Amino acid sequence: MPSVLITGASKGIGRATAAEFAARGYRVIATARDPRTLDDLDVAERLRLDVTDQGSVDAAVAAAGEVDVLVSNAGVIFLGAVEASPVAEIERLYAQNTAGAIRVAQAVLPQMRERKSGRLLFVSSLVGRIVLSGNAAYAATKWALEALAEALAIETGPFGIHTTLLEPGSVSSGALDAPLTYRLPDDPYPALAADSLDRSSALSVEEVARAIADAAALDEPPLRLPIGEAATALLAARKAAPDDVPFVPGA
Template sequence: MARILVTGCSSGIGRALVMELSQRGHDVVATARRAETLADLPVALALSLDVTDDASVAAAAQVAGDVDILINNAGFSIWGAVEAPAIADLERLFSTNVLGPIRMAKALLPGMRARGRGAIYNISSAAAKRSTGLLGHYAATKAALDAYTDALRIELAPLGIAACTVVLGAVESSFGDNRTDVSMDAYALLEERARARIAASRKAPATAQQVASRIADAIDAGRPPLRLDGTGDGFALIAQRTGQDDESWEAGTLAGLFPEGLAARTG
């Protein structure tokens, strides 16, 4: 049995993780910005935690005690053109999705190092390796998190601590409810066609419970891999991009969005 702290547990994958890990006998510390949303969860401890706030992170870490495994799940997305969102909104996005996991690592790693064991699972996305129009902000945060996790993996290996990137594809969860859409008239056609293309190509997504089971299986198996496919299609989605050269990817993406050709639009 391990003591496991999970961030972002009010809904979706975080909530499913808490239920799955608790059922498997682990000592789970569930956290969310509003602790009252965790009242019905069968956990050892439910804490208020805002991963964008240093004081909140420090207070939660102190109460949580000796944490063996950290799962950085809290996050949200912004959908829109690169120039569309306010800088303040982007700062909040990066503070949550990138600096949040770093704050948590800084708070909990000293204890893991002292005990000579531990693991950090960072919930990421295939979008980190296949950014495209309107997805740039979210993809950028996940690309940054992936890079940090790769570095952590090397740094922590001699200390008996593992770091793992959990790659997600499509997930049927409440995550979309936390997405901020920022539209601009200049990109209205792109926004319309991108949504239609996603809807037409979307296959049956994994459920939050399926993702939770995959992560729990990895935890119970012991030392996690560098990358874990959390949905079963995450690696395949990455391969769709990395298997193409840049020119082919760009041409295919633009042709899918603008089959009439760009010349027809630019005159």
Template sequence: MTRVLITGASRGIGRISAIALHEAGHEVIATARDVSMLEDLPVAQKLRLDVTDQASVDQALAEAGHVDALLSNAGATVRAPLETIPLTALGDLFELNVFGALRVAQGILPQMRERGSGQLIFMSSIQGRLVIPLIGAYSATKHALEAFAETLAIESGHFGVSVHVIEPPAVASGGAERAQVYLDSGNPYRPLLDRIGPFRAAPVSVLEVADVVTAVVAEGDKAPFRIPVGESAKNILGAHREAPDHTPFLAAPLNW
């Protein structure tokens, strides 16, 4: 049995992963900014944790105690062209998706390093390795997250801690529908918003992602560093690798 702490467990991937890991026999510590949203989860422990608040992270980790694996899942996305996105919104996105993930990892790593074992599992995206117009800010956070994760894999691997990055394509989790949109009717990039649908065609389910999470926990340090979720993710990333370096890569036709 592995003791797994999950950030962002109130909905979507985090919630379904908590259930899947519990059903697989693991001891799950589910966390969220609003702990009341965790009430019906069948897990060992439910804690308030805001990854953007150092005091909240410190308190939650103190209450959690022993943690064998971290599923760093808390995150959000936005829709905006880089020309006009408010820099405060971009800063908030990095604070949640990147610095928040590192903040929790920094809090958990000392106990893992001292034991000589542990897993850091980061929920990334295929957009951690390519970009999609109007979602470039999110892509930038996932690129940064993967750079942090790869560095941690080298640094903490010396102490017996394994690091893994899960890369789903579009996921039917409701996250895209909750995205903040910074595109009013007068924005010159507004017509592009209606053209990005193909990038979210045939999304994978949250259960598919949760199954990958469960497999990574089961495999432990034998799991790969990067794990694309589903054939579409593998195909898109494969096409991206083969694309010429001198031209931006688009995973779907885009006419506007």
């Protein structure tokens, strides 16, 4: 029975992913900063894991035992124009979304290298490849994660370890229902990502969870995997767009 360790399993995508892997017969190690939030999940292990705390990560990975698949999902978000975004808050996002994701990957890699097998699945985002107004800080953490994960794929591929970045578009996870938002006085930047998103086509957390579990089962998984029609179309358009044309705001 393969085992999967999931970070940020207390709610949203992480919680749905834990349930999906359990339904498929995996030994699921669900983790969260407060493991009491996992009490009603039908999984093999419920562990405390704070991705920003090295001691917490080391203790959780030691308690988890063999980990065949890592689903790195824990993350936070805020909205704000770049000028309005407190640098300390940007650093907080990097600490969790980027450094935290790599911290957990580093912790499971030694055993995967020794076995010469393993899967690293990073929950990135459509905005890991594009940027929306008011969402630059979150997007930047995902762009950075994508660079680090791509390097991991190159470095650990010879050890039989597969790395995949999952890139969903808008997800009805509740994260943007009432997001932390920063604005300047007499705000000159009124348009924020949450204001302009079309949520009518948002993916459910269960749809994203199924895509993550499907990716874990692929023999030759891609490095990047868009999730949902909107993400697939937007990323294809971004790839096709030339980089050497003048930038026209609002175009």
